[in-house]
Amino acid sequence: MKRQPLRSRELGGADPLDTQLGLPQQSLWQRLKLSRLAPHLQRRAALGLRPGIAPAVVLVPIGFLLGPQVTNVLSIEVLAHLQVGISIGLALLGIFIGRALAREAHHLRALAAGNIESAMTIGIVAVALWFLITRSQVPVGADAVLVALCLAVTAAASSGHTADPRSDPAARVATRVADFDDLLLIAVGALLLVFIRGSYGSFSPALALAPVGIGIVVAIAGLLLFEHSDGESERGLLVLGAVALLGGASAYLMTSPLAAGLVAGLIWTLVPGRADEVLTREAHKLQHPLIALLLIAAGAFFVPHATVWWLLVPYVLFRLVGKILGAVAAAAMLPGIRTFELAGYLVPPGVIGVGFSLTFMFALPSDAGRIVVSVAAAGALLSELLGMFLIPAAPHVDGTAPPAPPAPAGGATA
């Protein structure tokens, strides 16, 4: 198996089953005779819905329509059963992030820039929301500090713009920063989960290390199994089993599946051998259903509560402020990108923030959890819409506008 250079967390692109079925049809835009519009829209490829619309924009509203607030197709009972898919999806995202970090960690400036940008966003959103909640006495169902911190962690995620090799250098730098900024929020999120657990139940400090332990153990099992697996079916089963173990064990102990996945992804990539490549090929098949599940579940858990509406606008605005100030600090450390370009590219939040909000929801008291996931989901949707206007249409490296893509390929970060 040839080792392919990876440019990002590799989320997005065509679903492998679509490719296998070999049904190359005209895109929806082409069928609607609207293909001239395509180059003017964004070129994000997540879930293959290119050109243009980020999956959160489509799937969060669908989830809301299917959820208990509207049609109740996804009732609370059904949603409780979907928790398994959510934790597995988060573990998968963690693996992708771990792989990206392991492969790109030699870009130390970008690593530092990403984490500074992330820390500034967390700080600004947390302080602003904590101040607003305590001053207004708005009921959030839990400690104001915890809710503000949870929302700040969900706000810090960025998806970057594109992993397409045809994209301009600024977009590639921004994508790298977006990949790296997840590291801090995963660490803070994992510690926050332990703290929440301590606040509302029994607490063992050793649990802070549980994601690391789970990640290492599953990674060792994966190393023993993946390389010597026989055939596509067996490889798929073993990878799915490993991801399910990461997500399942983390969910059971109420620790962070993202952190466990990150540790495993790092190990699988850093240890010599083919485990990483087997994982890449098979995990790609899982990403579309799991990401769709995350976003639909987040939409279904949305409650149109007064507190949610009250927190939503400050959440989006202070997130934007955090990203702009973070980009100012980060761009100073990075050649090849201007501050406002970087800030624009970092506005779309992708799915990690929404995924984190779901993890917090299961740990927090019920009302607070629903408020956090509602604000994060609606905030992600608004930020994605905002991102469509703020991100410059990615030119080619030669400066020309990109053509309408013929079919989904490549990938954008989460």
Add this chain to the structure above:
Amino acid sequence: MRRPIALLIVLALAWSVVNIDAPEGAPLRVTGLALGVALIAAYLAGVLLERLKLPKVTGYLLFGLVCGPYLLNIINRPMARELQVFNGLAVALIAFIAGLEINAARLRPRLASIAQLGAVVLATMYLVLFAVFWFAWPWLPIEPDAPPALRAALAFLLTSVVASFSPTVTIAVVAESRSAGTYTETSLAIVILADLILILMFTLAMELVRWTGGGSAQQVGLLAAASWEIIGSLAFGAIVGALFSFYLRSIGREVTLVLVGVCLLLSIAARALHFEPVLAALAAGLVVENVAPPEGDALKRAVERGALPVLVIFFVAAGASLQVDALATIGLVALAIAVLRGVLAWGGAHLGSRLSGQDGPVSSMLWMSLISQAGVTLGLTLIAAQEFPTWGVPFQTLMVALIAINQLIGPVLFRNALARAGEIGQMDGGAARPH
């Protein structure tokens, strides 16, 4: 040596996690862990058993049984329950794959002889089982002092349930072994036909029991209820299949997502509408295969390659749910009925093959595909037990024990028969594997 070490690591992780002081509500979040353990450890157990010349399916089942709540308890009761929830989706996908395998044009010339064969097998089993149960009723642990009319009705009810087969297990074994051929097709057709008859007979038997037991017959007519379940299931599945075919042809994007959605629809919506999910999913697959052949064929190949995790989970869940304690209480009677059932399946299959002109593997080994019993039988037993708790509970215990025996033996026998018929691996057009 790598695989046994990995197996130990996975089991140790699962054991450690469930024995750590888990936070409140942890049992509700156990599904992912159960899935992960089941997938990796059961698969490795299957591979290890394969080296001992036993089918992998046996490994999955035994893993579920040994690690399940009744023995080692690594897959504890909440985990086993959650696996059953996942099972609904698995059953829909398995039946959908089976539908994709049924090519109407290929099967049509043999349809009459298969129907004749099925009729003889079922008639033999129904007649002899009813006669034996009627005469042996005082020794069976279900309402031994029942008056003659009720006794006849109860014997008929017991007959209808004992004579049932498991289309899901049969289909799952075929999918797991990637078998194709005359023997495979005939076996599938007979168990699916028997499933239709079972629904009719069980409904009739329950109505007779209500009538002879002094209860009131249901408001909805007997025929209407059975028709709704059979015809409704097939129609619902056909509509879903037609819509999916249209999607494949006209859009063809995000097929994985849409396929998962279709299976969820077939599983959840079918249950909510009182349809039989197996029949609905089978009809959906059949329509896709026969209405949109090129897309259906491509989808079939892709889905079959990716179905292994679903099949492993299905068999582990089946193993973990085997109630071995029922065997301890009523095992001898259940064993006697299991032996009688096996003998009748053998006799009926031989007689039917002779009368319908079947020969070869179908004639000599059809009975081996008729041993498995599982979810449908258990579900019907539960319906009877809930409505008639006085005799329903011992009736349920007897059937649970019988299902445990047949579930352990049936898949192994059937897979062995597929190997002997040389049809394993033929789904890929490849050479047969010994196991």
